[in-house]
Amino acid sequence: MTTSGNLCLPADLWPKHYDLTIRTDLDKLEFAGFVNIQLDVKKATNSITFNTAGLTLADLTLATSAFSQPQVISADSLHLDVVNGRATIPLPFTLETGSIAQLKIGFKAPLTDVLKGYYRSAWENNGRTEYYALTQFEPTDARYAFPCWDEPIYKATFSITLVSRGDTVNLSNMPTLSENIYSDSTSSETALWLAKHFTDVTSPEDKWKITVFETTPPMSTYIVAFANGSFAYIEDSYTSPLSQTIRPLRIYGTPDLIGQARFSLDVTKKVLPLYEQLFGIEYPLPKLDTLIASDFAAGAMENWGLITGRAVFYLLNPNSNDVGVKRRIARGQSHEIAHMWFGNITTMAWWDYLYLNEGFASLVGEVFMMERAFPEFQADAGFITRELSGALNLDAKLSSHPVEVNIPSANMIGQLFDQLSYYKAASVLRMLSHFIGEDKFLKGVSEYLKKHLYGSTTTEDLWNGIGSVTGMDITSMMDAWVKKKGFPVVTVTEDADGIQVRQDRFLASGLGVGEDNKTIWTIPLNVVTTTPNGDKVVDSTALLNTRDTFIPLDTSKPFKLNAGTIGFFRVLYTPERLLTITREVAKGKASIFSLEDRMGLINDSLAFAKAGLAPISGLLDLIHACRNETEYLVWLSISQVFSDIVSAWWENPNAVALLNNFRRDLFMPLVKKLGYNYEDNEDLQTRELRTLAITQAAEAGQPEVVNELRQYFRASLSTGDISTITDELRPITFRIAAKFGGQAEWDKMADIALKSTSPSDAGAAIIGVTSFADDLMIEKTFSLIEEDCRDQDILRFFQGMGDNLKHRRLLSVRFREHYDMFMKRVEGTFSLQYTVVMSHESLTTFQDVRETEEFFKDKDTSSYKMTLDQVLETIRNKATWIQRSTEGLLAWFETRQSIL
Incomplete structure (x- = not known):
């Protein structure tokens, strides 16, 4: 211990x-x-x-x-x-x-x-x-x-x-x-x-x-x-x-x-x-x-x-077919049931090893079990955009922490319940499972559990269990992934005979140097390419466990590392290779790059644009190449790109207008194709793609979509019955109605947010009541947060306020004004550190960094110090990105039609 x-x-x-x-x-x-x-x-x-x-x-x-x-x-x-x-x-x-x-x-x-x-x-x-x-x-x-x-x-x-x-x-x-x-x-x-x-x-x-x-x-x-x-x-x-x-x-x-x-x-x-x-x-x-x-x-x-x-x-209206709610319930309950084995039968010896509970429950409960019990949810592919991407983004910060981390203070224990303990841990275990084979991985895990029934364990116990089945030195392979913070970026350069690959620590601010670039990871490269007759093939044996190496490869044909986006690393290509990859991605399902590959390429390109390792034009080119994409999860990754870029440039009206025009151009064809009506017998992907397309078009200000949603809400106001609004569309309908609404809309949403026995309706109303553009209405919302909302819902209100581009800055102001009250309400709970995150993470200037540091310098931050450092780094990185890439962002819109 x-x-x-x-x-x-x-x-x-x-x-x-x-x-x-x-x-x-x-x-x-x-x-x-x-x-x-x-x-x-x-x-x-x-x-x-x-x-x-x-x-x-x-x-x-x-x-x-x-x-x-x-x-x-x-x-x-x-x-x-x-x-x-x-x-x-x-x-x-x-x-x-x-x-x-x-x-x-x-x-x-x-x-x-x-x-x-x-x-x-x-x-x-x-x-x-x-x-x-x-x-x-x-x-x-x-x-x-x-x-x-x-x-x-x-x-x-x-x-x-x-x-x-x-x-x-x-x-x-x-x-x-x-x-x-x-x-x-x-x-x-x-x-x-x-x-x-x-x-x-x-x-x-x-x-x-x-x-x-x-x-x-x-x-x-x-x-x-x-x-x-x-x-x-x-x-x-x-x-x-x-x-x-x-x-x-x-x-x-x-x-x-x-x-x-x-x-x-x-x-x-x-x-x-x-x-x-x-x-x-x-x-x-x-x-x-x-x-x-x-x-x-x-x-x-x-x-x-x-x-x-x-x-x-846990709750779902018996008449609802809301796929998102069903997925959330299934994943959540499966995660908790996984703990009956991971955590309850076999328990970590100390909180250093929290990931032995949470990483396993996240991987086995939310991916392996979902693939078996609910394959229609596409859990493994969905993991890439929802969990893997979030863990990579957090671990790219200097203020990250290892999966297995020494705990110098009891105040730190609560701060470890984050995306690293859950989803970096799940991601590196997923990578190991793919490398050795899922059957051997699960057999090794079973040996680990059986050996330590009703006992307490450490990391070495797990590696010994898996090693006993595979005969491999799992400790040597995995130690850096769990005991060191950060992860690698593999840089690829090429000639006619093959590719030179080099690993360095990836940071949200660029490549690690000096002390921040000493770790050498054992990386399963998983190289996808084609045979001479054009068949897709994946080399799963290629490992990079040195700083760099050369891999023979026919570079005249399409190739990509990290096939299936299995590894917990990013891959940086030359601009020329990225353009070739982009053209291959444009083929959609006909591409040798799988759904998971396309998602990973989008996520990596966004990260490199933020870090200054690639121009933002390459990211936008890739998104434009996906305009004929048919897979919901790829569109979900694209929507995240728009959310991140708009959230960075939200105080630049010209940039936001251009981005929203681009977003409308991409998502409106889907709206026109899929319409607004949901059928009980249609497949889940169609339902989710329709919801996503309507949501994105509405958020981008497409007039016909905005008017359609406003009509839905007006009808519900006149009848008093919100069930006429399709379950999946209630969140965006409420949000759009609020953006253009006044007192009547506020009264309705506040009543639902505070009194509805349907968690989905209450959640939609919370997002709605935080989305008003009207200054008076948003002040009423702040009063509601301070006086009437349940303590458990503070974060949901903060999330909604953070998404409100007009008033998100006011959120940090009100939080600081009422700091003692908010801290008292969430004291000692998991919510405490995230009130700091959600009230400040949308800020984007160097002045915001200075003001945030000044505000917290005389506060007792021991219960959220690690989180606060991550927030400050996030703001600083966004300010740098804006400073570096605004010119390139605006310039791209002058030439975007000529790239493909």
């Missing part, structure tokens, strides 16, 4: 079992409980240090074989370390090595609306606000719910008892063992505790019940979960293909939401048996529940046996 200073608890005591009782009072919005912790003494000690935060502790008792009676320890004698969330008990005696100790601690705390620990969530029930309670412990917040050893390596079993009002539902990781209404005759430690501390348990008006759950397997505290509330559920089951065991599956939520959860349940039923077959390891718990939350900081959380997540990731 890699640690620094006293970041970790002393390793002299290890918890083996927790008996945990929690009483939840949703009327008083508080909870109380006690925990009995069995401890193995690994090393003699005269103190006990454990994690606790935000709890009021009662007196403790400690029982050991050295004393005939338990020792009572005053809570006043504890040494509290508030900064690190710890308490230390000084002992007047020594706990001897090999002995067993039993520590009992009572505690209580309010149920706050801070989205961590054990907290409350609100929902509207017939005009009345009601509450329920649930947990979010990852990474280090179990300590806010009960005293514990709150580090992943300290695996223990848990016996959980929940006490609640009789008309509510209790949930936890395991199935219910027993559930009884409390009475004076109830005999148990929990009953005695209730009778001693709570007079209301015997009140004839109140009925309190005690729910006892089965004991868990050994597990880390961050995946412990429990909840209490007025939940409804839908249910199904699946049959294990390994043992034929039938396991129940349920999705819980408040009664107003549960009717939209059927697709999520269908996904769960479909992928669970496939995972068992994939790994040859049966899902080990007797059930799997999912709880949909109205208030949730992350997207979802993989608590073992009780997945939790926000409504937008």
